[in-house]
Amino acid sequence: MRRLAPAAQADLRLRVVAALESGQVKTYGQAAELFGVSERSVGTWWRAFRAGGRQALLAVVRQPRPGMGELLDSSARGAVLQAMRDYTPAEVGHGGVLWTRASVKALIKLVCGVSMTEQGVGKWLRRHGFTPQRPAR
Template identity: 35%
Template sequence: MRSKGTAAELEARRRLAVLRVSEGWTRAEVAAFLGVHRETVGEWVRAHAAGGQKALAPKPHPGRTPFLTADQEKRVLGWLTESPTKHGFRTDLWTAKQVAELIRTKFGVAFHPNYLREWLTKRNHTPQKPARRAKQRNPEAIAAWLKQDWPRIKKRSGGRTPTSS
């Protein structure tokens, strides 16, 4: 399993281990100091002896290269804090299809909407649906009804709400 840390941090740790061993520290002391196994320190020392400083350099990232750079990912996540209408869409609800379309037009990268849903979920963006409200809803009329009519209706029912018995 790969240790936690950036490639540069892990390389610095390997170089420090080799340096400490060359200064006279035992492999067990270096391992305890760095929080690794004694045999790991031995592997680093042997690699350095065989290939020099170049042998301690980080290895290429395994697997497929990500479709978006870290900067592009930040920009995409920033878009999600804005309204979709600002980006030319008709509704105020982001969909995976809209995000995929925006990524394609801005960065030239094609994501399948199903994959994009998974990608967004891993970054703590889950599907959102707005509260359903009637188009005819009138907040002023509701407030007036609650102030004037509801107390009269409640008084007639003896203080009981419709759900109480």
């Protein structure tokens, strides 16, 4: 189901519920087999339809949760990226010559005063085009 576009997903839900409502199929199992979805999904869609009608089955554009997003604004992001280009971790007080998540975390704390987890730093780095590299042997 997730391979379908949101509009196609909504259409499938509506077809499954219409088949149940019209009596074309009698059970969730029959509907699941006929439409190639799971019984659990059929039951979820049927209950949603019974509680909220057709509107409950339509595709919903999800909004980001409030408070989620970048911890660093554009100027802070630019300052961190510039510092990563201009300095090595050793020059800013961390061992090594390569930027690691831990060293970038410390750099963000030093430059911006923002505390991030190493996992969050990893996501932030990927979001801005940095990927893990293997050392050349």
